[in-house]
Amino acid sequence: MTARAADPANRTAAEAAGKRTLADDAYAELKARIMRSELAPGAKLSIDGMAKELAFSQTPIREALARLESEGLLARRPLSGYTVEPLLSAAEFADLFDLRMMLEPLAARRAAERLAAEAELGGAAAAEPVQGPAAGLFDAARTPHPSAGKLEFTEADRRFHDAVAECSGSVQIAKAIRRLDAHLHLHRAYIAPESIGETEAEHLAIADAIIAMKPLAAEEAMRRHLERSKVRHAAAFTAANAEAVSKPKRARANR
Amino acid sequence: MTARAADPANRTAAEAAGKRTLADDAYAELKARIMRSELAPGAKLSIDGMAKELAFSQTPIREALARLESEGLLARRPLSGYTVEPLLSAAEFADLFDLRMMLEPLAARRAAERLAAEAELGGAAAAEPVQGPAAGLFDAARTPHPSAGKLEFTEADRRFHDAVAECSGSVQIAKAIRRLDAHLHLHRAYIAPESIGETEAEHLAIADAIIAMKPLAAEEAMRRHLERSKVRHAAAFTAANAEAVSKPKRARANR
């Protein structure tokens, strides 16, 4: 009845635009809060606490939580509630980045290949809506604006990688990448602000290579970007860990 | 308060076997039914129909359905119910197999590498529980028994690939593979019975290579297995499609 706030960012669940249920809203809102680190990793989520806070009933909250749990962002302990999945350990982080290093360069290569193939056979207009993705990709690469909040940057970063994945033409690869991305997003909060410009430059290089239809260059650019990104994250990673050790207080974010 | 008498299984499960809720049971049961093709692709699932059929309330059913939807096995149309995701089109199938071809050979290689590494440094006993996975892997490869039902075979097939993924040591890769596997499972129902022995031989070859700690051989064996498997599936695929065209009646499996 109340709280029908607009949240255009999620495209996950429903294909139809006008069919939003309260469960969808709750899902989007909770996911956004996790992404924004308003719900700290390790925090405990109480069902009716969230229900009261969002002014929903328990049922849509429960549905949203089930979805988030299946996505890997939440952990469920059967009779004691949901908790936000904690930050990845060093090993888990390496593992995740490992798979990412396998998927994303491939996606970049595919994107360039696909663009080339379609430019070749259909120089004119019509058949496939490829122009959209490519243009969006370039936009996404540029979006890390010079002096905005860190939150906007992490979101733009996510969007760019998502756009590349989308351009690859493989929905399965795109899905896999998006899934990994959701987990990494929590760690993005710990990057150093100085590296934003660096990241943007690398993104632009990737976008250029794709739009120039150079598959190998795109793949290599993405690989280089991920390598450097891994180093950047690792630096922030140890710093965050040190901080976490110095403050072992358990965060609580429910009500 | 009612409907507790006719279900003796749930109390024992919840009390003895750890932490199972009705939602978990509903999820497992529904997933099993989908896997067994008792719920045909495209079939419509009604929430309270399922609730009545499983003698649960709507809430656990709803939670289970939300999880299955997030897993990609069900599609949700916001105000008109859930439907079982239809069989993949040829293009989608190729796309999925493409990613599989990327992931699974890698997993096989990793499994062999990991086994070799751990055999090298810890010849004796103790530290890591690696013996379990390797042994389970060999068992899983053998399980396609000569003359059982087709259902048992498809399940064993799934288990074997799952075991290899598990042995890779990368939880992310394992998760990705498992996800793809769930989708492929529906198509496994259409394979020809003659190819069972063939599949088993290929599985055994993979397991042998892994246990012999030959990474490249394992990778190649898996790749070959997938290639052949793709062909086998493709044959059954066109057959199933022809049949589907001849019988365009919409399946209904709710109540």
Place this chain on the structure above:
DNA sequence: CGCGACACTATCCTATAGGATATTCGGCAT
């Protein structure tokens, strides 16, 4: 002073009722 048992509280899980919406079927006009 440490440890175990007990009771209490908070929370989850389940069940049922009511309001809102999409789908469907029948009738009518063209």
Place this chain on the structure above:
DNA sequence: ATGCCGAATATCCTATAGGATAGTGTCGCG
């Protein structure tokens, strides 16, 4: 005969109440 429109139905979505369970704090005893 076909297409459009309206009412009835089925289903979903939401809300609230009650029973059961895990976690926590306190008290008593060794």
